[in-house]
Ligand SMILES: Nc1nc2c(ncn2[C@@H]2O[C@H](COP(=O)(O)OP(=O)(O)OP(=O)(O)O)[C@@H](O)[C@H]2O)c(=O)[nH]1
């Protein structure tokens with residue numbers, strides 16, 4: 001067997017080279033992305049390595065035109081080969097003749113087939129890995145898997161976590177007991193969450209907007225945080241509410257404003273905002289409450305965003321309740337992340353025993369958790385998001 005390695009920019013380029021050098025019976029054994037060149041590991045270029053082979057008793061034909069004895073066709077083929085050998089970033093020239101388009105279509109078809117074969121191969125490898133892992137899964141790992149399914153952690157994350165623990169077991173050539181499995185799971189989850197944790201609500205932000213679905217606890221959370229800042233930190237807090245949508249919504253915030261001795265401004269439209277900010281010019285920190293709406297509708301998301309304008313350093317916090325359904329929370333998070341909202345605050349942790357949604361939302365939408373609220377009592381039932389505390393809640397007890 002004659003085996004040859006090609007390093008090209010794209011697969012069609014290799015296909016043409018293989019056809020002309022090894023002949024039409026050559027087969028592609030492997031393709032993979034590689035990086036070449038560069039300086040001290042930097043500026044490396046992405047290339048594709050293609051391994052092709054032909055049976056040694058089959059002598060490769062001399063490079064032949066793809067069609068015979070037609071100078072016009074020969075010229076067209078020449079043109080295709082030239083085009084294919086250019087860099088992947090080069091702009092493709094328009095086909096010189098209909099035959100060129102035909103050849104290009106053939107190359108595209110071949111590329112499509114090769115892509116399909118590669119996907120299929122990857123799928124088979126994954127399947128065989130999964131089934132051998134499944135067989136190798138210890139009782140402790142099965143318990144962890146079942147626990148995380150109950151916690152509604154997304155399936156791909158569960159698989160990934162189990163794989164890393166199994167790899168570790170194989171590496172150390174031992175079977176972990178339950179405690180070790182739980183400890184490894186905790187450190188992996190912490191490692192994945194760590195980059196998103198810790199920023200809290202920026203201390204630079206003078207204006208903080210709270211947005212989120214109906215009844216998640218935005219107004220209560222504002223009261224809790226304002227109490228913390230006024231009572232504990234002695235900061236001068238001011239409130240703005242744009243929640244004139246629901247009857248008594250203003251009164252709810254006004255009650256907290258009176259208790260905490262915090263001035264409150266009501267805005268009915270974005271045009272009222274400059275006046276409200278002027279009234280609160282003396283305040284160090286302004287919390288803005290917004291009306292809860294059905295934010296699975298993008299229209300409502302864009303509506304509330306029109307109210308979040310300010311020239312001050314500001315931040316927007318998406319408030320989500322743990323009593324919501326994971327899929328609905330994901331839809332809301334996706335809509336708000338389109339508007340650049342990345343900070344999230346979870347409420348009503350006291351009303352659930354299922355915590356997977358927090359991990360899914362942080363990891364899937366790159367959200368940055370700020371606080372966790374776990375009760376109705378103002379100001380006590382709120383705490384900064386602590387990754388260790390959260391992982392403990394998610395994983396539960398190490399003992400069965
Ligand atoms: N159990 C529990 N209840 C909470 C928590 N936070 C808020 N609540 C309750 O949830 C209910 C709604 O709270 P609000 O603060 O009015 O919620 P909101 O998001 O401002 O509601 P809208 O303005 O109508 O969208 C109230 O009964 C709160 O006491 C929490 O962390 N745990």
Ligand SMILES: [Mg+2]
Nearest residue numbers: 218219243249
């Ligand atoms: Mg409210």
